[in-house]
Amino acid sequence: MSFAENPSEFPVKIDQGKCIADKGCTVCVDVCPLDVLRINPETGKAHMRYDECWYCLPCQLDCPTKAVTVTIPYLLR
Amino acid sequence: MAERLASADAAERRVAVLDLAESADQGAEPLLVGALEDRDAGVRREAAKALAQFDGRPAAEALARTLLDDDASVADAAACSLTEMKSPEAAKPLLALVAHDRAGVRGAAWRGLRNLRVEASLKPALKALADPDARVRREAVGVLAYLKNVATLTALTGAADDENFEVRRAAISALAFASSGQALDPIAKGLSDVHWQVREAAAILAGKIKAAGAAPWLVGALFDEAWQVSGKAALALGEIKAREAIHALGGLLSHPASNLRKDAVTALGEIGHADALPYLEQATMDADPDVRKIASWSIHRILSARAK
Amino acid sequence: MAELDDAADLFEADVLVIGGGTAGPLAAYKAKSANPGLKVVLLEKANVKRSGAIAIGMDGLNNAVVPGFATPEQYVREITIANDGIVYQKAVLAYAMRSFDMIRELDDWGVKFQKDENGDYDVKKVHHLGSYVLPMPEGGGVKKILYRQLRKAQVLISNRYMATRLLKASDGRIAGAVAVNSRTAGVLVIRAKAVILATGAAGRLGLPASGYLWGTYENPTNSGDGYAMAFHAGAELTNLECYQINPLIKDYNGPACAYVGGPFGAYTANSRGARFIECDYWSGQMMLEFRKELEGGNGPVFLKFDHLADETISEVEGILHSVERPSRGLFHEGRGDNYRRDMVEMHISEIGFCSGHSASGVWVDEHARTTVPGLYAAGDMASVPHNYMLGAFVNGAIAGEDAAVAAASTELQSYDPQDVETERARMRRLLDNKDGLPANQVEYKIRRFVNDYLQPPKITRKYEIAQKRFAEIREDLQRIVARDPHELMRALEVHSILDCADMAAAASLFRTESRWGLYHYRVDYPEQDDENWFCHTQLFKDERGAIALKKRPVDPYVVPLESGEKGAYQRLRIPAPV
Ligand SMILES: Cc1cc2nc3c(=O)[nH]c(=O)nc-3n(C[C@H](O)[C@H](O)[C@H](O)COP(=O)(O)OP(=O)(O)OC[C@H]3O[C@@H](n4cnc5c(N)ncnc54)[C@H](O)[C@@H]3O)c2cc1C
Numbered sequence: 001m002s003f004a005e006n007p008s009e010f011p012v013k014i015d016q017g018k019c020i021a022d023k024g025c026t027v028c029v030d031v032c033p034l035d036v037l038r039i040n041p042e043t044g045k046a047h048m049r050y051d052e053c054w055y056c057l058p059c060q061l062d063c064p065t066k067a068v069t070v071t072i073p074y075l076l077r
Numbered sequence: 078m079a080e081r082l083a084s085a086d087a088a089e090r091r092v093a094v095l096d097l098a099e100s101a102d103q104g105a106e107p108l109l110v111g112a113l114e115d116r117d118a119g120v121r122r123e124a125a126k127a128l129a130q131f132d133g134r135p136a137a138e139a140l141a142r143t144l145l146d147d148d149a150s151v152a153d154a155a156a157c158s159l160t161e162m163k164s165p166e167a168a169k170p171l172l173a174l175v176a177h178d179r180a181g182v183r184g185a186a187w188r189g190l191r192n193l194r195v196e197a198s199l200k201p202a203l204k205a206l207a208d209p210d211a212r213v214r215r216e217a218v219g220v221l222a223y224l225k226n227v228a229t230l231t232a233l234t235g236a237a238d239d240e241n242f243e244v245r246r247a248a249i250s251a252l253a254f255a256s257s258g259q260a261l262d263p264i265a266k267g268l269s270d271v272h273w274q275v276r277e278a279a280a281i282l283a284g285k286i287k288a289a290g291a292a293p294w295l296v297g298a299l300f301d302e303a304w305q306v307s308g309k310a311a312l313a314l315g316e317i318k319a320r321e322a323i324h325a326l327g328g329l330l331s332h333p334a335s336n337l338r339k340d341a342v343t344a345l346g347e348i349g350h351a352d353a354l355p356y357l358e359q360a361t362m363d364a365d366p367d368v369r370k371i372a373s374w375s376i377h378r379i380l381s382a383r384a385k
Numbered sequence: 386m387a388e389l390d391d392a393a394d395l396f397e398a399d400v401l402v403i404g405g406g407t408a409g410p411l412a413a414y415k416a417k418s419a420n421p422g423l424k425v426v427l428l429e430k431a432n433v434k435r436s437g438a439i440a441i442g443m444d445g446l447n448n449a450v451v452p453g454f455a456t457p458e459q460y461v462r463e464i465t466i467a468n469d470g471i472v473y474q475k476a477v478l479a480y481a482m483r484s485f486d487m488i489r490e491l492d493d494w495g496v497k498f499q500k501d502e503n504g505d506y507d508v509k510k511v512h513h514l515g516s517y518v519l520p521m522p523e524g525g526g527v528k529k530i531l532y533r534q535l536r537k538a539q540v541l542i543s544n545r546y547m548a549t550r551l552l553k554a555s556d557g558r559i560a561g562a563v564a565v566n567s568r569t570a571g572v573l574v575i576r577a578k579a580v581i582l583a584t585g586a587a588g589r590l591g592l593p594a595s596g597y598l599w600g601t602y603e604n605p606t607n608s609g610d611g612y613a614m615a616f617h618a619g620a621e622l623t624n625l626e627c628y629q630i631n632p633l634i635k636d637y638n639g640p641a642c643a644y645v646g647g648p649f650g651a652y653t654a655n656s657r658g659a660r661f662i663e664c665d666y667w668s669g670q671m672m673l674e675f676r677k678e679l680e681g682g683n684g685p686v687f688l689k690f691d692h693l694a695d696e697t698i699s700e701v702e703g704i705l706h707s708v709e710r711p712s713r714g715l716f717h718e719g720r721g722d723n724y725r726r727d728m729v730e731m732h733i734s735e736i737g738f739c740s741g742h743s744a745s746g747v748w749v750d751e752h753a754r755t756t757v758p759g760l761y762a763a764g765d766m767a768s769v770p771h772n773y774m775l776g777a778f779v780n781g782a783i784a785g786e787d788a789a790v791a792a793a794s795t796e797l798q799s800y801d802p803q804d805v806e807t808e809r810a811r812m813r814r815l816l817d818n819k820d821g822l823p824a825n826q827v828e829y830k831i832r833r834f835v836n837d838y839l840q841p842p843k844i845t846r847k848y849e850i851a852q853k854r855f856a857e858i859r860e861d862l863q864r865i866v867a868r869d870p871h872e873l874m875r876a877l878e879v880h881s882i883l884d885c886a887d888m889a890a891a892a893s894l895f896r897t898e899s900r901w902g903l904y905h906y907r908v909d910y911p912e913q914d915d916e917n918w919f920c921h922t923q924l925f926k927d928e929r930g931a932i933a934l935k936k937r938p939v940d941p942y943v944v945p946l947e948s949g950e951k952g953a954y955q956r957l958r959i960p961a962p963v
Pocket residue numbers: 403404405406407408409428429430431436437438439443444445446447448546547548549583584585586602603604606607608610611639640644709710741763764765766772773774775777
């Protein structure tokens with residue numbers, strides 16, 4: 001399928017320095033109700049894969065290293 | 078698992094603790110207790126959080142020890158987990174800490190003890206009402222309040238005179254298990270406190286225990302500078318069905334704060350006496366729909382009671 | 386490109402619970418504790434640890450029936466009146482009778498309810514008649530606590546599985562369900578003796594005013610799959626025209642929480658800072674008043690805190706910014722809004738299905754049984770009105786216990802393998818499409834039409850246009866492209882959303898009167914017509930597979946309303962003085 005590459009500002013940012021996904025942590029990926037976070041196989045760190053966020057915060061609150069920052073999606077801000 | 082917990086990498090140990098926490102397995106408890114001794118504060122904090130799910134002596138002892146952790150965030154996590162304990166067995170290690178040198182530790186121990194409601198807390202808690210640290214005194218009031226033992230009434234009444242306003246407020250609120258006569262003195266004092274939240278607590282207490290004897294002070298409190306206090310005083314007068322307050326309450330119906338008019342009209346309805354009818358009629362024309370609604374509902378109740 | 390896992394896994398269970406949000410965990414837990422020998426499976430689209438409406442906790446119970454503050458009978462009367470009399474009272478009473486025991490059980494598990502200084506429940510009076518609000522300022526950990534109980538009880542949890550269709554035996558009994566994994570696209574067929582649906586509200590029906598698909602009031606994983614599954618399985622759905630519409634913080638689209646602010650003295654005000662709402666409950670009547678003010682000269686509408694003391698506001702903030710929708714604080718901060726100074730602008734939510742504030746959903750009786758033998762429903766998708774969180778817990782428990790008994794005395798039913806095949810073909814097609822439509826565009830279009838045509842006030846002609854548009858979009862469903870398992874889940878959700886939109890339109894057109902305030906305000910039939918419409922409307926699938934409707938009379942009340950009681954309640958709504 002042909003698909004356009006549209007720019008998007010992801011509401012979820014993950015501090016690559018703090019994230020310990022490479023040590024086996026998957027907490028944020030596990031708890032996200034919308035299932036939009038993944039571990040990036042290239043970096044071994046978590047990242048936002050789909051821009052579908054309910055700004056509900058389990059990812060941020062449950063992250064053991066406080067690596068996750070959620071912002072309110074631009075359209076509602 | 079033991080291997081992962083012994084990894085040289087702190088992050089790996091932390092992930093292992095998270096997995097243990099998740100397992101909901103009894104076998105996890107000793108391992109988590111062990112992790113409280115980890116050299117990395119992040120690992121200790123995660124273990125302290127996880128132990129909240131194991132109610133009982135071993136977890137409580139380990140967490141109580143952790144209250145002394147050098148890292149404040151670890152000690153806080155332990156204090157928080159201790160408040161989740163329900164089993165009376167958790168009391169012993171906590172009681173051992175209520176005289177600790179550090180006020181933070183004493184306070185956390187009391188906070189953990191409140192929910193347990195063990196009689197053994199009673200005497201030391203009474204003593205702790207004289208603790209030099211206000212936060213500790215406040216927690217001690219909480220412990221006594223949960224015990225609801227009439228033997229503590231005098232002490233709690235004393236605490237209602239504490240120099241710290243949070244302690245006074247807590248002590249006054251704690252007296253809701255007293256009989257209406259026993260609490261008159263603290264109600265009177267509370268209503269003239271310098272801090273509005275203490276005066277508010279005293280008015281609430283009067284309503285809760287239906288302290289009819291407090292009516293004159295409550296009428297005075299209707300003119301408090303804080304409308305929040307006046308509102309609670311009005312509601313209390315409604316609870317004790319103080320007919321003598323009808324005209325004063327009626328006077329409040331022109332107050333600019335609609336929340337206060339609402340409390341006043343509610344009280345008039347509760348008193349339920351025909352003398353209130355003219356005021357209630359007036360209130361059916363109020364600008365605020367809640368006030369109008371309560372007024373006409375009250376009129377309906379008074380008239381139908383009279384018809385019966 | 387993802388492949389559909391062709392060797393469909395087959396799993397056999399005694400009780401299958403679909404949806405692990407609020408009602409689901411209780412259903413599974415109670416089924417398992419009632420009979421530990423049973424194999425109980427809890428299937429969840431997300432992860433039970435943090436899923437559903439209460440993912441991040443709740444800040445209070447809206448409908449706690451606590452002795453000393455209210456009686457079950459009083460509660461039933463008030464709910465009856467709040468729903469204009471159209472309720473199945475037995476189910477409401479069944480909830481009210483167990484409400485307090487449930488609070489105590491949750492308390493034992495570690496859920497934190499507000500207590501006064503002496504440790505007694507601190508119930509607040511928010512409504513005029515009874516007191517039902519029990520705050521939970523520290524209610525953040527509810528899901529973790531439930532999860533722990535489920536693990537202890539050894540309930541089998543399957544996360545990241547989306548149920549898509551129910552399976553039935555030839556005699557009409559429930560036989561199980563088909564589900565697909567949102568990470569692998571693996572298909573799972575679960576055979577079960579009893580199935581409990583607890584998939585929550587239909588929250589992605591209307592489009593939020595922000596235009597952001599995921600900025601819904603409800604948890605967006607609640608896309609209405611349960612309503613669609615129940616419909617396709619032949620269950621009756623009731624009163625779907627009684628929509629959910631809520632007063633929310635504008636743009637943020639989360640609850641402004643009058644229930645939290647109320648006991649502290651905050652209230653909903655117009656632009657002059659004055660209270661205007663006559664009605665007490667979150668009800669259609671209240672929403673009608675809300676809408677009038679919003680659009681009138683005194684609009685818009687705000688939540689007002691600025692008259693409260695600084696200490697009080699800090700306390701309210703502490704609650705509102707830490708539980709339920711904790712990102713509320715971030716939102717206000719971003720706009721530089723402060724409760725001490727600024728009133729919070731409010732708005733009306735998009736429409737949805739939910740029994741939280743309206744008496745709609747999959748029809749259930751007092752045992753949580755639907756009209757399909759062996760199929761249960763609980764929580765926001767089931768028809769017990771004004772249930773909220775505690776109702777979801779209690780009715781989940783009722784469903785679980787009844788299902789455990791049913792499962793012990795039934796055999797696994799056989800289903801038609803063709804049904805599974807059809808379901809797999811529906812999924813395969815989406816994954817196989819190389820060219821076509823992205824799910825989010827199809828979804829956006831459906832939901833925009835829902836706003837354009839279905840949002841009340843309801844106009845017959847508009848509804849007919851909507852039906853035509855929906856029929857056109859139905860053709861497009863096949864053309865959605867799913868490039869991976871996640872997109873497959875989204876595409877299947879769009880199918881449910883369209884089913885719900887069709888049901889909403891049909892149910893609304895059927896009831897030719899106005900009722901429940903704004904929820905069912907039909908401009909062409911502005912009056913309430915008790916003579917013809919004092920009844921439930923039941924929606925179901927007819928032999929041709931189309932939507933059909935019929936009336937169901939209201940059952941005799943078990944808690945009769947005293948004469949004049951309804952009038953007395955009406956008296957609470959007095960018109961403003963001229
Ligand atoms: C923002 C907000 C605030 C609220 N505030 C309060 C309050 O203060 N007090 C109160 O009492 N009530 C409140 N409520 C209402 C209360 O939270 C709900 O009534 C209750 O949680 C509903 O429970 P449920 O089990 O029906 O749905 P949910 O808890 O939403 O659970 C449904 C679950 O089903 C899953 N699911 C959906 N589709 C599928 C599928 N196809 N397959 C598998 N799983 C699926 C979902 O992922 C979800 O986990 C609030 C609701 C919201 C949204």
